[in-house]
Amino acid sequence: MEVTRRDLLKGSAALIVAASTGRAVSAADDPLPSWNEGSSKKTILDFVQRTTTRGSADFVSVEQRIATFDQDGTLWVEHPMYTQVVYCLERVPAVVKAKPELANVEPFQTVLTGNREAIAKLPVPDLLKVLAATLTGMSVDQFEAETNKWLDEARDPRWKRKFTDLTYAPMLEVLTFMRTKGYKTYIVTGGGQDFVRQYAEKTYGIPVEQVVGTAGGTTFGYDKTGKPFLTKDPKLLLNDNNAGKPEGIHMMIGRRPFAAFGNSTGDRQMLEYAKAGKGERLAMLLLHDDAEREYAYGPAQGLPDSRIGTFTQALYDEAKSKGWVVISMKNDWKRVLS
Amino acid sequence: MEVTRRDLLKGSAALIVAASTGRAVSAADDPLPSWNEGSSKKTILDFVQRTTTRGSADFVSVEQRIATFDQDGTLWVEHPMYTQVVYCLERVPAVVKAKPELANVEPFQTVLTGNREAIAKLPVPDLLKVLAATLTGMSVDQFEAETNKWLDEARDPRWKRKFTDLTYAPMLEVLTFMRTKGYKTYIVTGGGQDFVRQYAEKTYGIPVEQVVGTAGGTTFGYDKTGKPFLTKDPKLLLNDNNAGKPEGIHMMIGRRPFAAFGNSTGDRQMLEYAKAGKGERLAMLLLHDDAEREYAYGPAQGLPDSRIGTFTQALYDEAKSKGWVVISMKNDWKRVLS
Secondary structure: OOOOHHHHHHOOHHHHHHHHHOOOOOHHHOOOOOEOOOHHHHHHHHHHHHHHOOOOOOOOOHHHOEEEEOOEOOOEOOOOOOHHHHHHHHHHHHHHHHOHHHOOOOOHHHHHHOOHHHHHOOOHHHHHHHHHHHHOOOEHHHHHHHHHHHHHHOOOOOOOOOHHHOEEHHHHHHHHHHHHOOOEEEEEEEEEHHHHHOOHHHHHOOOHHHEEEEEEEEEEEEOOOOOEEEEEEEEEEEOOOOOHHHHHHHHHOOOOOOEEEEOOHHHHHHHHHHHOOOOOOEEEEEEOEOOOOOOEOOHHHOOOOOOOOOOOHHHHHHHHHHOOEEEEHHHHEOOOEO | OOOOHHHHHHOOHHHHHHHHHOOOOOHHHOOOOOEOOOHHHHHHHHHHHHHHOOOOOOOOOHHHOEEEEOOEOOOEOOOOOOHHHHHHHHHHHHHHHHOHHHHHOOOHHHHHHOOHHHHHOOOHHHHHHHHHHHHOOOEHHHHHHHHHHHHHHOOOOOOOOOHHHOEEHHHHHHHHHHHHOOOEEEEEEEEEHHHHHOOHHHHHOOOHHHEEEEEEEEEEEEOOOOOEEEEEEEEEEEOOOOOHHHHHHHHHOOOOOOEEEEOOHHHHHHHHHHHOOOOOOEEEEEEOEOOOOOOEOOHHHOOOOOOOOOOOHHHHHHHHHHOOEEEEHHHHEOOOEO
């Protein structure tokens, strides 16, 4: 049976039947068909089984079933550059067209050359200037129109596919499986909350109100006709990375997750926070060790850090010592992209 | 038939049957039995009917059905003082016991006298000092324990009931009715998000993740055993009043509400924002004009502003000119408290 994106998102009929009748999942209605048999897959199935079966010592009531997922590198491809950063860089010509005085000012001058090596070397404060210029200063509606147009037209250079197609089939299966079992699935991303919200529903089946991300403020005002609208501000309200992830989860959700998935040091505190709660908790990290089907990166893979969160040896050691599961893309996944 | 709190929250069997079979609501299964017949009640019923009936020109898809409710003075009694302010004032002795040096420092000295008139005259910056001292500087878990103990023990001086019992029966019916019709109901309050989250589920049937309120930051850290925890900070992240309401809605929900309910100038921008969206939208304001069964207040009632949001003449005029519905507690409600 060919599993389509729609199946992955909506859950196959077999999966729904299995869930509603409560019978054990057999090979024929495996909720995680893109996973190889092994301890990673078994851990997910066991965790969900134990926390959602009434009478189990680890049973969790439906309203408490919260699962949080990092996005970049956990649900979709983040290498060699975060998709949102690609968006911001490609928006620069339009920004400079509207404000020609920026053409000879750094970092815009460098970005306009299109020289990838030079762009990759821009210092972080310069990169933040590009993000501020391309993500703020417009109305929420205008931002929505611009990002949706880009997401529709832009293509990843390696796979020649839309960026929103570069999701991991095994992770879409986990999202659907957990939702079928009553879990509320959240994205908790270092990426921009407003950016990810544009495609989260269609791409992951996650509604906008379940996207927690790095967020700037907005300012309420009125247009000339007296109609109210919101403008996106450069003021940072939530830096949803590292300690900001559990802080953001408290702010936006108000419950400690029972399961958390990540792939880098930026997810460490979220996983620690989830695991520190009472009862059975699940913490998983995805290791990018598949140079053929996707990428192998991070210091352990001998590839230089390219501004993206890294899976360090220290993180690996913490995972092993605390009972977090490290998912090997190469060994645990039958299929990578959806 | 005596309608209990449980009925109000969970929806009566009749209501659920009516919703699932799609037949017209008759007097026998009126979803709003605590409302007198009249234009306010009719407006709510018509709005919900039009936006949730497939084929209707005003049909709204389930994922977009967002309704936001102010809390103080809209869902429960706010007069003569916000419940959370009562909590903060009553916490002062415990705070001073832990930090005896505060006993001779204002505003704590005045609060400790228990002199209501003097306390009522404290300037706003002093009141904010009391809020900061009683709502921040402790762990999230400690705050939860303290507020729950107080909510369980404290009694309103007029009705001798728990504060969480002082909810409006007609509004609980609206919450339940809208949820039964697929609306996701949110509290959007100027009150403290963490405070309201302690009782929102039990009191209103609204889960913690659907409470948007004034929110301070938290700081992630570790205790001596290495266990992570969050500490409540005095740093303000969201002032969820006035323009802060639509800004908070964008931050926390990411969708424009189709229906919004409030009772004061602090709700004005939220109602404007809701009404400015495309399609059929509902904006309602509750007027406290029932001195017998509850209170009559605001400048229009000749009662001085007592630090609470006011229903000004300007707000009333805006409501009338923009087609917002003004609910008269005295005339529209058969029953007030639940």
